[in-house]
Amino acid sequence: MTAMTGIPLPQPTELSRPFWAAANEGRLVLQRCDACGHHRWTPQILCTNCLVEPFTWTEVSGRGKLYSYTIVYRAPLAGFEIPYVLAVVELEEGPLMLTRLVDAPTERLAVDAPVEVAFTRASEEINLYTFRLTDA
Numbered sequence: 001m002t003a004m005t006g007i008p009l010p011q012p013t014e015l016s017r018p019f020w021a022a023a024n025e026g027r028l029v030l031q032r033c034d035a036c037g038h039h040r041w042t043p044q045i046l047c048t049n050c051l052v053e054p055f056t057w058t059e060v061s062g063r064g065k066l067y068s069y070t071i072v073y074r075a076p077l078a079g080f081e082i083p084y085v086l087a088v089v090e091l092e093e094g095p096l097m098l099t100r101l102v103d104a105p106t107e108r109l110a111v112d113a114p115v116e117v118a119f120t121r122a123s124e125e126i127n128l129y130t131f132r133l134t135d136a
Contacts, residue, residue: 006078028060029057032057033055035047040095060093061091061092064089064091064092066111067088069088084100086098087100101131102130103132115131
């Protein structure tokens with residue numbers, strides 16, 4: 001996809017930079033706790049399950065299901081193309097991710113519908129993690 005203009009883009013931090021670097025390569029990675037194996041999103045210093053610090057960035061499947069969604073008809077800023085589907089996706093690995101659903105016919109939107117990651121190029125430095133409906 002082409003670069004997006006006029007919308008605010010993520011500003012990677014030291015903690016989130018590995019996530020955005022992988023996204024830029026078309027890979028979805030999450031922090032995985034070295035102690036209990038819990039995957040977490042958003043990037044955190046401590047495990048949200050056992051409060052242990054050591055973790056490893058791990059590539060995940062990118063598959064999940066639609067947990068919740070809404071259709072946005074009024075853009076928060078002028079650069080956003082409307083309507084768009086704002087969604088919460090539950091990954092197979094467990095975490096919930098707030099995202100945009102792309103190429104989503106409204107008649108196919110349903111809670112628990114299967115989805116997969118579909119990156120959207122926003123700029124030369126940022127590939128946004130978006131999701132799309134699948135048949136699986």
